[in-house]
Amino acid sequence: AQSVTQLGSHVSVSEGALVLLRCNYSSSVPPYLFWYVQYPNQGLQLLLKYTSAATLVKGINGFEAEFKKSETSFHLTKPSAHMSDAAEYFCAPHGAGGFKTIFGAGTRLFVKA
Amino acid sequence: DAGVIQSPRHEVTEMGQEVTLRCKPISGHNSLFWYRQTMMRGLELLIYFNNNVPIDDSGMPEDRFSAKMPNASFSTLKIQPSEPRDSAVYFCASSFVIGGTDTQYFGPGTRLTVL
Numbered sequence: 514a515q516s517v518t519q520l521g522s523h524v525s526v527s528e529g530a531l532v533l534l535r536c537n538y539s540s541s542v543p544p545y546l547f548w549y550v551q552y553p554n555q556g557l558q559l560l561l562k563y564t565s566a567a568t569l570v571k572g573i574n575g576f577e578a579e580f581k582k583s584e585t586s587f588h589l590t591k592p593s594a595h596m597s598d599a600a601e602y603f604c605a606p607h608g609a610g611g612f613k614t615i616f617g618a619g620t621r622l623f624v625k626a
Numbered sequence: 627d628a629g630v631i632q633s634p635r636h637e638v639t640e641m642g643q644e645v646t647l648r649c650k651p652i653s654g655h656n657s658l659f660w661y662r663q664t665m666m667r668g669l670e671l672l673i674y675f676n677n678n679v680p681i682d683d684s685g686m687p688e689d690r691f692s693a694k695m696p697n698a699s700f701s702t703l704k705i706q707p708s709e710p711r712d713s714a715v716y717f718c719a720s721s722f723v724i725g726g727t728d729t730q731y732f733g734p735g736t737r738l739t740v741l
Contacts, residue, residue, distance in 0.1 A: 556719070556733050556734050556735050557730075558731075558732065562729060613674075613682075616668070618668045
């Protein structure tokens with residue numbers, strides 16, 4: 514069964530600094546990988562998704578993620594953090610052959626002025 | 627596009643009362659998901675419908691929880707009787723799925739407080 518690990522429940526960066534949020538999935542390669550973002554008091558919304566077309570995926574708000582099969586990773590990055598990026602981020606692989614998208618525990622990003 | 631609509635946005639009730647949460651998915655989507663989010667347990671999938679048919683309800687906590695989807699534009703999640711441990715934010719999400727998966731569009735959630 515597919516599983517996902519997000520390293521670090523909380524990440525704090527300064528405004529303008531690099532954002533790196535880590536995600537590792539289980540050894541079976543998922544056909545789809547998603548990153549969702551949840552702003553305070555809102556539902557989740559799609560940030561970006563990997564569908565095997567390209568290993569580097571660009572999303573909204575300057576975020577991107579790189580699929581690395583050898584490392585079973587799909588880390589999320591942004592070169593320069595903005596205050597508006599403060600939110601919770603969920604990595605979500607989709608299990609092969611099934612319907613379930615498995616959501617990670619989430620990483621809360623804090624951005625300091 | 628109005629997005630996924632959930633009602634009510636907030637619900638406060640007393641233990642033992644019946645609670646009904648409502649969801650209107652995005653028009654044209656064929657899949658609907660109910661999730662529960664708490665600090666302790668994170669985001670949990672409760673039940674998934676495809677073409678109005680429940681496909682997997684293994685995430686439903688117990689018999690007190692039930693969900694229906696009478697047509698493609700409406701779903702309910704009912705808790706009867708409610709308990710304080712049911713307090714959480716409940717999200718409905720919809721998607722258009724054929725042979726795999728695709729982006730899920732989440733509603734704003736219903737914050738349930740059971741006293």
